[in-house]
Amino acid sequence: MLSISRRAGLIMLIGLPLAIGAPEARADTSSEASDFVQALIGKALAILKQSNLSASDRDRAFGELLSQNFDIPRIARFVVGRYWSSASEEERNRFIDTYRNFVISSYASRFAEYTGETVRVTRARPESENVTIVNSELIHPNGDPPVKIAWRVYKQTDGYRIVDVDVEGVSMMVTQREEFASVIQRSGGSVAGLTQAIQQKMQGGGTQSGG
Secondary structure (H helix, E strand, C coil), rough: CCCEEHHHHHHHHHCCCCCCCCCCCCCHHHHHHHHHHHHHHHHHHHHCCCCCCCHHHHHHHHHHHHHHHHHHHHHHHHHHHHHHCCCCHHHHHHHHHHHHHHHHHHHHHHHHHCCCCCEEEEEEEEEECEEEEEEEECCCCCCCCEEEEEEEEEEEEEEEEEEEEEEECHHHHHHHHHHHHHHHHHCCHHHHHHHHHHHHHHCCCCCCCCC
């Protein structure tokens, strides 16, 4: 519960897109979304390559990268699901802040396990006027079969943000929503209960999983 797999952690930000193929329809948006993903991953690689960074500095740098490029408030509302509407404004804001720290803590700890994986972006297609799916493959340096990854990129007024990552047909946000729903149910349907459970998980150093 409340866990993120090693593979998913690596997929979120590690890799370097090698090729981009966008459809003609809404070509500009698709190309821009692909460029956004490429730039994001390039920044992640740059952080990884700074061997002089301490662990805390690296975590801080990745935290800033996640906060700037992932739509955490939108994702937070989605993973809470139907319980969001019954939460107070204070409970919502507290959950968003806690969830942001949870995501940063979870993924930052994965980057130390980076072993040279790269990501090859294969194509981009518009899903709607504001959403583009950027398809890619995670390439393993040891020759293992590549992993298919789809990035859901949302176009906002001030730029692009990642709102989901689909790994081999499994949405990470949908999976997390299901996990969180069971926690909320055990907390009497309370978003505040979920927030407390996440905080306890982080304090206990249990944001990681063996997946």
